[in-house]
Amino acid sequence: MRANPLLKGVSYALLTIAALLCLAPVYWMIRTSLMPTSSLLSSALWPAHPAWSNFAAAWRAQPFLLYLWNSVFTNGAIVALQVITSSLAAYALVFIPLRGKRWLFFAVLVAMMVPMQATFVPVYTMLSAMHLINTYGALILPYAGSAFGIFLMRQGFLTLPRDIVDAARVDGASEWWILTRIVLPNNKPTIVTLVLLNFVYHYNSLFWPLVATNSTNMRVVPVALSYFLTQDAGQTLQWNYAMAFDIFAIAPVVILFLIGQRYFVQGVAQTAVKG
Amino acid sequence: MAKAAEAVIAQHIEERRFARGRFSLQLTGVAMMAPALLFLLAFVFVPMGYAVYLSLYQSTLYTPQPVFAGFANYAHLLAAPDFWQAASNTVWLAVGMMALSLPAALLLAVLLNQRIRGRAIFRAAVFGPYVIPLVSSGLIFSLLFATDGGPVNLALQRLGLSPVNWLGQGRTALLSVLILTAWQFTGYYAIIFLAGLQSVPTSLTEACQVDGGGRWQVFRHVTLRALGPSLFFAVVICLIQTFQTFDQVYVMTGGGPDGATTTFAYYIFEKGFQAFNIGESSAASVILILVLACLSYLQMRLSRRWVVEES
Numbered sequence: 001m002r003a004n005p006l007l008k009g010v011s012y013a014l015l016t017i018a019a020l021l022c023l024a025p026v027y028w029m030i031r032t033s034l035m036p037t038s039s040l041l042s043s044a045l046w047p048a049h050p051a052w053s054n055f056a057a058a059w060r061a062q063p064f065l066l067y068l069w070n071s072v073f074t075n076g077a078i079v080a081l082q083v084i085t086s087s088l089a090a091y092a093l094v095f096i097p098l099r100g101k102r103w104l105f106f107a108v109l110v111a112m113m114v115p116m117q118a119t120f121v122p123v124y125t126m127l128s129a130m131h132l133i134n135t136y137g138a139l140i141l142p143y144a145g146s147a148f149g150i151f152l153m154r155q156g157f158l159t160l161p162r163d164i165v166d167a168a169r170v171d172g173a174s175e176w177w178i179l180t181r182i183v184l185p186n187n188k189p190t191i192v193t194l195v196l197l198n199f200v201y202h203y204n205s206l207f208w209p210l211v212a213t214n215s216t217n218m219r220v221v222p223v224a225l226s227y228f229l230t231q232d233a234g235q236t237l238q239w240n241y242a243m244a245f246d247i248f249a250i251a252p253v254v255i256l257f258l259i260g261q262r263y264f265v266q267g268v269a270q271t272a273v274k275g
Numbered sequence: 276m277a278k279a280a281e282a283v284i285a286q287h288i289e290e291r292r293f294a295r296g297r298f299s300l301q302l303t304g305v306a307m308m309a310p311a312l313l314f315l316l317a318f319v320f321v322p323m324g325y326a327v328y329l330s331l332y333q334s335t336l337y338t339p340q341p342v343f344a345g346f347a348n349y350a351h352l353l354a355a356p357d358f359w360q361a362a363s364n365t366v367w368l369a370v371g372m373m374a375l376s377l378p379a380a381l382l383l384a385v386l387l388n389q390r391i392r393g394r395a396i397f398r399a400a401v402f403g404p405y406v407i408p409l410v411s412s413g414l415i416f417s418l419l420f421a422t423d424g425g426p427v428n429l430a431l432q433r434l435g436l437s438p439v440n441w442l443g444q445g446r447t448a449l450l451s452v453l454i455l456t457a458w459q460f461t462g463y464y465a466i467i468f469l470a471g472l473q474s475v476p477t478s479l480t481e482a483c484q485v486d487g488g489g490r491w492q493v494f495r496h497v498t499l500r501a502l503g504p505s506l507f508f509a510v511v512i513c514l515i516q517t518f519q520t521f522d523q524v525y526v527m528t529g530g531g532p533d534g535a536t537t538t539f540a541y542y543i544f545e546k547g548f549q550a551f552n553i554g555e556s557s558a559a560s561v562i563l564i565l566v567l568a569c570l571s572y573l574q575m576r577l578s579r580r581w582v583v584e585e586s
Contacts, residue, residue, distance in 0.1 A: 011386050018383055019400035025415045025458065026403075028426055032418060041424040043433070089311035096304035104308065111319045113571040115519045117540035118560040121329065121547045122322035145314025175303050204408035206522040207540075211548060222410040226526055229417060239418050246411050257406040261399055264406065268463060269470030 033058075033243035040239055051240065058244035062224060068252070071220040074139040075202040079195050081140070086149030086194065087187075091179050093150070094157040095165050105154075111147035116208050124211060138212040139220070143202065148271075149194055155270060156190030157183060193267040196260045200253050221249045323564065329557035341554070348558035358559070360534050361542035368453055368538065369517040376457040377464055377509055381502075384468030385494075398469075402462040409459060413526030416455040417442065445535030448528050452536050455523050460516070464509050471505030472498065511574040515567055539563055 034050040035042070058064075092098060093105060116123070123142055124133065132138045160183060168178045184191070206222040213219065219227075228242045257264060330348055332341035352358045387398055404412065420427055420441035428438035441447045475498055483493045499506075520538040524530055530537035530545060537545065543563065547556030 008389075008391065011389060011391060014382070015386050015391075015397045018379075018386075019397055022400050022404055022458070022462065025412065025419060026407075028419060029415050043426075043429040085311035085314060088307040092304040092307040096300060096307070098301060098304045098308075104312070107312075107315070107320075109571070109575070110568075111315045113515070113567050114319050114323060114564060115540070115567070117519055117521060117543060118563045118567070119319065119322035119326055120544075121553055121556055121560070122325035123318060125325070126317075126322070141314075142318040145311040145318070147315060147319070150311055175300075175307070200406055204406075204410070204522075206408075206410045206525065207544075210525070211544075222408050222522070225408070225410045225414060228414060229526055239421070239424070242414060243418065246414050250407055250411050253406050253408065254403075257403065258399075261402075265398070265402065265466055268466045 029243045029246060032239050033247055035240045037238065037240060054240045054244045055247075058241040058248070061241060062245060064224075064245065064248050066217060067219050067221050067224045068248075070136075070139075070218060071203055071222075072252075074136055074220065075199050077136070077140045078143045078202050079199045081144040082146040082149040082198060083191060083194060085145050086153045087179065087184060087191075089150045090153035090157050091175070091183060093154055095162070095178070095183070096175070108147045108150050112151060116142070120208065120211050127212065134213050134215055134218055136218075139209055142208065146198065149198065152194050152197075152267070152271070153187070153190060156187040160186055189263065189266070192260065193263045193270070196256060196263050197267045200256060200264075203253060225249055326557045326560045326564070329553055330561045332554055334553040335551060344554060348554040349562075352555055352558050352562070357534050357537070358542065361537045361539055364449060364535070364537060365517055365520070365539045367449065368456065368520060369514050371453040372457060372460070372513050372517060373510065375453070376461045377506075377513065379457070380461045380464035380509070381468050381506075383461070383465040384472055385498075387465065387469055388472045398466075401465055404459050404461075405463040407459070409522035410526050412455060412459055413523040416451065416458075416523075417527050420451045442528055443532060445532055448532060448536050452520075452523055452527060455527065456517075456520065459523075460513075464513070467509050467512075468502065468505055471502045475501040507577055508574065511570050514570055518563060518566060539566075 031046055032040075033054055034047045034052065035044075035054075036047065036049065036051040039047070089108075093101060098104070127133050127138045127141070130137075132141070164182060165178055168182055173181075204222065206226055209220045209223050210226065213223065225246065228237065228245070329341075331344060331346070333344040333347065334341040383401055387394060387401070419425055422428060422438060422440045422443065425441070427441065431438055439447060441451050479497045479501070480493050483497050488496065518539050521540045521544065524536050524538055524541050525544075528536040530541050539559070540563070543556050543559045546552050546559060550556075
């Protein structure tokens with residue numbers, strides 16, 4: 001379509017407004033994190049004397065590195081296990097003529113729809129019987145198998161020509177060899193998408209860690225964050241420290257997003273169009 | 276020559292497949308499915324069945340020995356005003372998202388689908404909120420809507436209006452949760468619509484233009500129609516996500532005031548984890564699963580029909 005300068009201008013204006021709306025809360029977070037405690041109620045758009053010391057104070061007030069380690073370790077383990085279990089299952093679904101495959105895939109689709117919010121009481125009861133509540137195991141095991149992971153990997157595997165796999169079989173290659181030497185190396189973008197999307201998803205979720213852990217040293221980042229408001233209810237909250245801590249919490253996902261933006265966007269688009 | 280070679284190879288493949296035996300290949304396949312399936316069985320399907328079982332028993336903190344109760348838990352729920360309040364809050368949020376977030380996302384997708392400078396930057400800015408933890412943005416929006424010193428109230432005061440206790444009153448609290456949720460997810464839906472727009476064949480839009488269609492007609496007759504599946508996907512995902520809404524409510528309002536922001540998922544959490552009424556909590560879980568199952572089924576059925584129509 002021919003470029004209409006007026007339409008272009010309107011487009012730019014609307015997009016700029018949208019981008020500003022999206023960034024404004026983040027801007028206010030940064031602005032507040034630099035406010036001296038004495039002027040928390042001020043309406044200044046930027047602190048006259050940015051209190052960089054707020055970050056040091058927020059860092060000292062809570063063992064952030066411990067929370068970050070809990071988050072990175074458990075979510076790293078979740079994602080690693082998901083890549084292994086999902087690629088094995090997706091390989092079987094795509095390249096092996098299994099009986100009842102349709103039903104297996106249907107089961108995967110059903111599992112994808114059930115959220116932890118609907119099953120947490122039974123899961124909690126089971127893990128508690130295994131004495132796993134308030135351990136890393138409780139945070140990792142429920143997510144070791146991922147229906148979404150199987151779904152995403154299957155989408156990726158389906159794009160690989162079957163002839164390659166068949167030819168390798170003719171040459172006497174084992175299924176394991178085909179998976180690790182042919183299928184996986186040809187699906188690196190899918191793996192990166194799965195790792196990034198699910199790492200961020202689990203890093204961000206509050207619900208299950210809130211239920212499954214109860215001691216301070218087992219807190220993951222979202223749980224630690226959630227205590228800011230519930231603890232300080234009734235008192236006046238130190239918004240500047242809370243926002244400084246919030247910046248620590250957001251930084252890892254924002255860095256991951258900036259590095260792997262392409263994969264996030266593709267991952268979301270892929271599940272929508274082909275799903 | 277090449278044809279013959281191909282035929283030989285094809286036959287060879289068949290023979291090898293046979294030689295290795297369907298049985299051993301099937302066994303390998305089962306072994307490969309096993310880890311994922313066992314985890315899904317243990318942490319999705321068994322808990323689902325267990326939830327149904329628990330929902331049929333009366334089990335609270337005061338009744339350590341569960342008593343069979345039939346459908347009493349369900350009857351209790353369906354007669355409880357707070358259950359219906361949670362359900363209507365959830366529907367209200369979903370409708371709000373569809374009225375506010377989805378049209379905005381569609382507009383953004385159309386704008387981002389043009390050939391303009393700085394597209395990648397706009398896209399990153401719009402999609403960015405989606406990767407921020409809901410707890411973090413819940414904290415930020417609690418500050419934005421804070422009664423004292425919150426920028427929203429500061430702006431109102433600048434305009435000579437009186438400050439509002441946003442999170443302390445039922446209606447405005449739910450509205451605040453809605454605004455945060457829209458801020459968080461609009462970019463996500465925009466990406467879904469953008470993917471849908473990019474799958475619209477240019478031949479169709481061109482044909483419509485050749486027939487004398489203006490911009491609006493092209494959009495209405497070609498783009499919107501081709502967007503059908505994406506629109507439907509977005510509506511269903513939107514419903515599913517609202518029924519699961521928990522994190523932002525927990526941080527911003529704790530479901531209050533007086534249950535005004537209690538969503539369906541939050542209700543289950545409160546019943547089970549704070550009131551220890553396992554029976555009713557499980558009954559609500561089963562209802563949630565049924566609702567989500569209906570939505571997913573609808574989505575699968577309709578998306579399949581669309582796919583068939585397309586090809």
